[in-house]
Amino acid sequence: MTLLDNDKFLSELGKLFQRPKLGGSQSVSITMKPYNGQTKPTPKNPKPGYVAPDEHLCLFRATSGSEKISTVVQAKEVNKFHAAYSQVLRSNTDNLKKREKPKKKPAAGGNAPATTTVN
Amino acid sequence: MLNVFNAHIASVHAHCFTCSCLLQALASMTYFNSYEEFAKAVERLHNVSGDKCRLVTKYKADEGRITIKYTDDIVCLQFASDQQQDLRRLEKLTATLLRAATVA
Numbered sequence: 001m002t003l004l005d006n007d008k009f010l011s012e013l014g015k016l017f018q019r020p021k022l023g024g025s026q027s028v029s030i031t032m033k034p035y036n037g038q039t040k041p042t043p044k045n046p047k048p049g050y051v052a053p054d055e056h057l058c059l060f061r062a063t064s065g066s067e068k069i070s071t072v073v074q075a076k077e078v079n080k081f082h083a084a085y086s087q088v089l090r091s092n093t094d095n096l097k098k099r100e101k102p103k104k105k106p107a108a109g110g111n112a113p114a115t116t117t118v119n
Numbered sequence: 120m121l122n123v124f125n126a127h128i129a130s131v132h133a134h135c136f137t138c139s140c141l142l143q144a145l146a147s148m149t150y151f152n153s154y155e156e157f158a159k160a161v162e163r164l165h166n167v168s169g170d171k172c173r174l175v176t177k178y179k180a181d182e183g184r185i186t187i188k189y190t191d192d193i194v195c196l197q198f199a200s201d202q203q204q205d206l207r208r209l210e211k212l213t214a215t216l217l218r219a220a221t222v223a
Contacts, residue, residue: 017178020180026180027179028178028180030175030178032173032213032217032220033172033174033220034172034219034220035220056222057220058220073221074221075221075222078217078218078221081217086210089206090210092178093178093206095180095182095183096185096203096205097183097201097202098202098203099202099204
């Protein structure tokens with residue numbers, strides 16, 4: 001699992017999404033969970049001075065086939081990261097169906113009422 | 120809906136987590152039919168055990184589907200879709216959870 005910083009993670013994520021198109025693994029999986037900054041195992045018998053790690057971070061992992069990347073997002077980078085992340089997702093998930101626009105009936109006496117598709 | 124939930128939790132607790140066959144049998148029933156229900160269930164689960172939960176999003180290019188899963192390894196909530204509009208909802212959900220995880 002390669003731990004990257006946020007920008008590098010996002011650019012590698014873009015590359016991961018290209019793998020299906022090149023004939024590799026057809027699925028990209030991204031997982032997100034709260035992370036407390038722990039880098040060492042939790043001791044069973046903690047010494048008196050032991051303080052459990054207690055940061056508020058978010059761990060992102062992405063995997064496609066055998067390639068795995070990850071990054072940690074901190075509170076102050078949330079907005080920037082999320083904006084860039086949405087951008088990556090949107091531009092790469094292009095095989096999804098677009099919402100069907102309601103077709104207007106040919107005007108034979110006034111406008112037809114716009115029908116909305118069920119969300 | 121809540122009965123289904125409780126039954127699921129109870130049944131998973133009753134058999135220890137080596138009983139994968141039971142979980143597989145229940146797997147299909149963890150998919151929600153509407154996004155609204157899924158979002159509400161996610162919020163409920165987040166209130167209960169948010170620090171243990173993870174959000175998984177999977178995009179399958181050949182099928183053109185996204186699958187969203189929110190689980191704390193006991194209860195599993197899933198939603199699958201092939202609509203682009205659901206991708207936008209996923210983004211909002213990710214933002215909400217991201218903020219919740221990083222709020223000091």
